[in-house]
Amino acid sequence: MKRAKNRQKLEEEVFINYEMMKERLYKQYPEIGKQYHYYKVSICKNEKEQEEFELDWKKYLYYLDTAGTFCTFNSFFEDKGLYKSSSYNTEFANEWKQRQFKSHQDNASAEQEKETEEKMNERHIIYFAGVQDAEALKKRYHDLLKIYHPDNQNGEVGTMQQIQQEYEYLKTCLGDKS
Known part of the structure; x- marks a missing residue:
């Protein structure tokens, strides 16, 4: 019982820290909020893709927070090789593969x-x-x-x-x- 409470408390702290970081980054880089909305609404076609996108988006925000340099989500997506396992961004993955081939x-x-x-x-x-x-x-x-x-x-x-x-x-x- 105590472990479950500690775990829940830890998850809440992580969530709060994530939300604070997200808010800070959205103020610092207003364009990433637009990117988030675009991907969430236009690119992700179902709930599974949205969940996958959310995980990748968190990785992207942590990267922006720790790297100290700005890059677009697509650049991050390409650099980290997320196109290999992505189901939500198949258009970008196909475009990336064509660019690599060309x-x-x-x-x-x-x-x-x-x-x-x-x-x-x-x-x-x-x-x-x-x-x-x-x-x-x-x-x-x-x-x-x-x-x-x-x-x-x-x-x-x-x-x-x-x-x-x-x-x-x-x-x-x-x-x-x-």
């Missing part, structure tokens, strides 16, 4: 573009190494034409095409208009 795709394509660019830059060094200006580029190009042009006895079509591509690229990099 971000992963963007990173992969950016890496692929970087690798391609690095390969191109390496390739340019092969035939035009040491070229510093448009005049030297043009001179080196004409020298290479004499050696690799397909009309020459030992000319190579593939090599000449590569030289031509490198020349065009470097010409634009060095600002040669001719």
Whole structure:
């Protein structure tokens, strides 16, 4: 009997402390009161989802109270990984998963573009190494034409095409208009 009273008293103290913290945070950050109402009314579709949301909201408020920095509920929701177990915020969870997937795709394509660019830059060094200006580029190009042009006895079509591509690229990099 005494344990039950102590437990009830402790629960009341925790509730009072929570309510005081909630009131203080709502004054400090008025926008979180609006977020709470939005989630409670618009996002949660049934009582189970509302109970789940209430637990997550308490975690969020305790975080705001102890962290010393402000973040939105969605940021907190994402950072703490609550989307994995949430039943009430499935739209956000799906949106988050799509953003993660798109971000992963963007990173992969950016890496692929970087690798391609690095390969191109390496390739340019092969035939035009040491070229510093448009005049030297043009001179080196004409020298290479004499050696690799397909009309020459030992000319190579593939090599000449590569030289031509490198020349065009470097010409634009060095600002040669001719």
